[in-house]
Amino acid sequence: MTTIRDLQDRGRALRKNVPRRNHGIWVPDPSRSDPILLLQEQDKNRLKHLLPIKYGRMLESPFTFMRGSAVVMASDLATTPVTGLQVQLCGDAHLLNFGIFATPERKLVFDINDFDETYPGPWEWDLKRLAASAVVAGRENGFEDDVNRKLAMVVSRYYRRAMVRFAQSAFLDVWYYNVEVEKVLEVFEKSSRKAGKSAQKVVKKARESTWEHAIEKLTEVVDGRRRIRNDPPLLARLSEILPEERKAEMTEQYVKKLYQDFVNTLPEERHHLVSHFRISDGALRVGGIGSIGTRCIIFLLEGTEKDEALILQLKEAGPSVLELYVEKKDYASQARRVVVGQKLMQAASDIFLGWIEDPATGIQYYWRQLKDMKGSFDVNSLDEAGLETYLKVCSVCLARAHARTGDAASISGYIGKSDTFCEAVTDFAVAYADQTERDYQALKEAVKSGRITAEKGI
Structure with a gap:
């Protein structure tokens, strides 16, 4: 019978072919696909009269650009190293694709809430998108570089911590595990007074959104x-x-x-x-x-x-x-x-x-x-402690989703106990945030040249 230790050893063995430090590398290939072309290709079967609204919203900031360009990051992630361990991916795990909603039993929980891009694939891709979005969001909030780096570290560390716990849990317990809003409120209130008030406001609005x-x-x-x-x-x-x-x-x-x-x-x-x-x-x-x-x-x-x-x-x-x-x-x-x-x-x-x-x-x-007691956080209004807490909860939910559909023990064995992998994901997140800003500028140039039509304020 295969034990948890056997599976963790299997994960550790993968480091030989895919060193953990390699996950920190992001250098765009000279043949990298044009991000504007990727977006236009995705638009081909869409309603043309609505596309200017999409691009108008993407032009608001690098963060809104990132939200609208999952197709670009998917193309880039496909060039990065992977262990070969597969899970069911969200496919677009940026930090705003998490939120509050009601279960069939009318309990409020916090979880991933967007699955348009879901597909089986490498677990690293969801984690890297979440970490990169943390850096982009932190920059938009005006946080210093060291704070934004810390936010990305929080994502990978809490994912690691949760994956270890799920690897050691009975599979049924992993399947049943959920994050109830009472727990969310508790951790937000512990982080800072402002964060606690923000969480209370979101939960109150969700309860009223019937x-x-x-x-x-x-x-x-x-x-x-x-x-x-x-x-x-x-x-x-x-x-x-x-x-x-x-x-x-x-x-x-x-x-x-x-x-x-x-x-x-x-x-x-x-x-x-x-x-x-x-x-x-x-x-x-x-x-x-x-x-x-x-x-x-x-x-x-x-x-x-x-x-x-x-x-x-x-x-x-x-x-x-x-x-x-x-x-x-x-x-x-x-x-x-x-x-x-x-x-x-x-x-x-x-x-x-x-x-x-x-x-x-x-x-x-x-x-x-359409609406069933759903609520989302305004991450732009969160202070440093609030955004850090929010990302902790997101990371646990992502790890739980991956543990339900993949080999938690092998993933946790590969990640290990040290910060080697977490530092690498953080390096990637910072580098990819830079890439997102360059791609955002490319969109602005495309609009300026008439290549893309955008309508702001809608």
Whole structure:
């Protein structure tokens, strides 16, 4: 029988071929792909009229650029050394893709919350993206270089510490482990008074961000009927923007078929719940940065009881940015890939998480509840102690997700007890933050030259 020590020894043995210090090297290859071309290639199948909004948001700062350019960093990470140990990757593990949400049992937890790019691959890639984003965010907050380096060290050290713990835990305990908000509040309050207040504010807002709040904010009653508010370009009712031929296709029977296809991807015990609702309105919604231009639709669903309603989101799923650089896996559907990856990595997932393929267009969508007690931290408002604490929690969640889907003992054996690996990841994070700033300048030049169109302030 293979023991934990055997697996840790296996990890340590990997250092011979991939020395830990090598992870600190980032020198762009002369043949490095043009980051602007990579972004434009990703845009080819997106809604062209929304792309200027995406680039306008990316132009705000190097940090917003980083949020919108996972495709660029994926290309770069593919040139870096890896151990060969595989996990289910988030694929876009920057520090704002973590947050608070409610479990099916209505408990608030903190976890990874974006899986558009999820795919099996080298565990180092997620960790390096999180560490690099920590440095970029720290610079945006005006922190000194030594502080930003410390933030990256916090990421790798807490990942290491958590991975050791998960390696020594029963696998079922790893699977059940979650980070409840009470624990998050506790560690924030210990770090600094300001950080504690920031965390309390986020949790309070999450508790108030219920489905009832979403209905109140996003819908209105017109002539006795509830419908989604029209606020283009960020929220545009389908009845207002679809071409006539597409409207003709979207008959009541067609919409019912889409809904039933979604229902069929849910566990059978959920069928009774969702059959209680029917789709009554829809709108195209713009949110975030990196996914702008992909089709994101919200549907208003009304129940059989008066004033009972729900909003579900359909989000287009395209190929993962990692797909070109890892061994291919047959998911049958890109939307199913997102759903499977999310359920593998998260401690608890949305009960409405499902997927469909639109038979008229071939576009694949995953479904989820739009707002369900979700909350995110404004990292730009956090002080040094607050951001450090936030990154500690993110790193534990990332390690837990990797431990659920990979070999925690071998990973912890490779990392070891010293700071050799952590220092290397920190070196990489600082160097890649510099690269991000250069790429950000390249985007500014592309906009200035007319190569890219950007619309700010939306």
